[in-house]
Amino acid sequence: MDLIETLRISLRSLRAHRLRAALTVVGIVIGIAAVVTFATFGASLQASIVSEIEGSSANEVYLVATAEDDEGGFGGAGQPVFTEYDLAQLRELEGVERVVPRGTLAVSALGDGNQTIARSQVTVTDSAAFAAATFDEGRAFRDNRSEAVLNRPAARLFAENASAGDELTVTLQSGERASVTVAGIVNGTGGQLPFSAFGDQPRVFLPAEGFYNSVVESPNAVGNVLVYPQVTVVTDPGGTAATQERVESYFAGDGDSDAAQLLPEGYAVTAQTNDDLVDSIEQIVSQLTRFVTGIAVIALVVGAVGIANIMLVSVTERTREIGIMKAVGARNRDVMGLFLAEAVLLGTAGAVLGVPVGVAGGWVATRYAEISLTLAPGWFAVAVAVGVLVGVVAGLYPAWRAASVDPIEALRYE
Numbered sequence: 001m002d003l004i005e006t007l008r009i010s011l012r013s014l015r016a017h018r019l020r021a022a023l024t025v026v027g028i029v030i031g032i033a034a035v036v037t038f039a040t041f042g043a044s045l046q047a048s049i050v051s052e053i054e055g056s057s058a059n060e061v062y063l064v065a066t067a068e069d070d071e072g073g074f075g076g077a078g079q080p081v082f083t084e085y086d087l088a089q090l091r092e093l094e095g096v097e098r099v100v101p102r103g104t105l106a107v108s109a110l111g112d113g114n115q116t117i118a119r120s121q122v123t124v125t126d127s128a129a130f131a132a133a134t135f136d137e138g139r140a141f142r143d144n145r146s147e148a149v150l151n152r153p154a155a156r157l158f159a160e161n162a163s164a165g166d167e168l169t170v171t172l173q174s175g176e177r178a179s180v181t182v183a184g185i186v187n188g189t190g191g192q193l194p195f196s197a198f199g200d201q202p203r204v205f206l207p208a209e210g211f212y213n214s215v216v217e218s219p220n221a222v223g224n225v226l227v228y229p230q231v232t233v234v235t236d237p238g239g240t241a242a243t244q245e246r247v248e249s250y251f252a253g254d255g256d257s258d259a260a261q262l263l264p265e266g267y268a269v270t271a272q273t274n275d276d277l278v279d280s281i282e283q284i285v286s287q288l289t290r291f292v293t294g295i296a297v298i299a300l301v302v303g304a305v306g307i308a309n310i311m312l313v314s315v316t317e318r319t320r321e322i323g324i325m326k327a328v329g330a331r332n333r334d335v336m337g338l339f340l341a342e343a344v345l346l347g348t349a350g351a352v353l354g355v356p357v358g359v360a361g362g363w364v365a366t367r368y369a370e371i372s373l374t375l376a377p378g379w380f381a382v383a384v385a386v387g388v389l390v391g392v393v394a395g396l397y398p399a400w401r402a403a404s405v406d407p408i409e410a411l412r413y414e
Contacts, residue, residue, distance in 0.1 A: 006334075010341040013314070020313075021346060024306045028350020028390065029357060031300030032383045036358020038296050039379035041365040042289025047374040049281050059097075059240045061247055061271050063231040065259065068268045078229040079267055080214055081259040085221040089250065089257065090233055095243035098234040100129045101226075103212050110204065111169035112158045122170070122204040124212040129205065130186060131234075138164030138184025144209040147183040154202035155185050170206070180206065219261040227262070233271075240273060247271050293379075300386060304394040307346050311339060311398030319405060326407035336403035340395045347391020351384040358383070 014021045064078035082101065090099045103124045109116050130140035130149065141147035148168055155162040162168070166182045186205075206212075208226060215224040235243040251257050251269040259269055272280075315322075322335055359375065366373045 006337050006341050009338055010345055013342060014345065020310055024310045024346050025350045025353065027303035027306040028347055028387055029354040031296070031303045032351050032354025032387055033358035033361055034296035034299050035293055036355055036379060036383050037361035037365060038293045039289060039376045040359060040362025042285060043376040044362065044366045044371050044374040046282060046285040048371040049285065059235045059237040061233040061235060061240065061244045061273055063233065063269060063271055064229065065263055065267050065269050068266055079264060080227045080229040081262040082228045082231045083216060083218050083258040084225040085218045085258050087231065090247065093243065093246045093250065095236045095239045095246065096233055097236060098128045098131060100232045100234065101125060101208065101228040102230040102232065103208060103214060103228045105206060105211055106173045107170055108173050109171040112162050112166055115158055117157050122206055124206050124208045126208055134187040135184045136187055138182065141183040141205070141207050143207045145207060146178065146180045146210065147207065148180040149184050149186055149205040150182060151186050151203045154204050157202055216262065218258050220258055244271055244273060300390055303350060304390045307343050307391060307394035308398060311343050311395050315339065315398050315402045322402055322405045323407045332403040336399040339399035339402045340392065343395020343399070344388060344391040347387045351387025354387065355380050355383055
């Protein structure tokens with residue numbers, strides 16, 4: 001029996017049991033669609049994060065103190081170990097253009113006129129953070145002044161949009177209130193702020209001097225000094241790698257830096273560039289995508305069980321037909337090929353229909369997460385291949401069982 005005849009008979013058999021075949025295909029569609037949905041969402045999430053990081057300046061070295069077993073290096077906010085003494089020493093290193101500290105100030109609310117919005121924290125830094133920034137309104141705040149800078153998403157939090165010159169009321173978690181003037185509204189797109197590539201997140205910036213109160217006794221300087229959990233070193237664009245090595249060498253000594261002496265046991269200073277961050281994030285998101293997609297494969301297993309079940313039922317129902325086929329000269333491999341073809345057709349149909357359904361599910365997921373859709377064509381090919389493979393594997397035993405039917409007993413079967 002040739003391939004064309006085998007497919008023709010298989011299709012005729014499936015059409016004779018449309019509802020049963022359709023329900024079996026639905027099981028495969030659900031499995032394939034789940035795999036494609038999670039793979040598409042993972043690829044979209046990775047592309048969104050990576051594009052925003054790659055959009056920031058390439059000549060920046062990010063410093064944070066994290067646990068030594070934290071492979072990503074930026075798993076959290078980091079320990080506050082970078083003192084003003086360290087900042088001054090970093091500014092003296094060859095190739096360093098700017099050193100920008102970053103800390104957080106716990107607040108409970110921000111008020112503009114009669115409107116108050118809840119916020120848990122604001123960012124504290126210094127005016128050097130805005131050296132390359134573009135302002136939609138106003139200017140950078142002045143250090144040691146009661147001024148603030150908002151990015152555009154933060155300004156939109158208020159009903160009438162905060163603008164330069166507005167008076168904001170900052171309510172600290174202690175209940176104390178401070179009045180600040182909005183010095184400017186920063187554009188905040190990627191590459192403009194040395195620690196805020198994610199321009200779509202609302203951010204409020206205050207000068208560290210006058211607001212930040214995280215201090216520690218400096219091992220190398222006299223008295224208490226401000227201490228920060230994160231620092232960005234802006235380097236000469238042509239020597240970022242060399243400057244990164246100098247920065248790492250500074251913190252590698254036991255007595256040269258405050259941070260080296262303030263580090264908790266089991267922690268280390270990590271100096272990473274955008275390329276390092278992209279590699280870490282791609283690895284994390286890829287692992288997460290593979291894990292979640294692996295869970296979705298369970299649905300494919302259920303679909304495979306459905307194919308095996310319908311094929312076994314088909315073998316039982318068509319026992320007499322099998323006997324007639326063998327009586328007129330059909331070989332065991334012809335019978336086996338016939339039932340295997342039916343199983344493969346079911347798997348292929350499920351895969352072909354499951355891919356567009358999965359893409360639609362990925363689109364819905366990206367819309368909900370407010371990120372751009374990025375397709376993962378490699379996963380589409382894998383999904384189709386897996387669908388066909390599921391059909392083959394699920395149909396092997398029923399096909400073998402059909403081929404093993406004794407023709408004499410089959411002709412007697414009622």
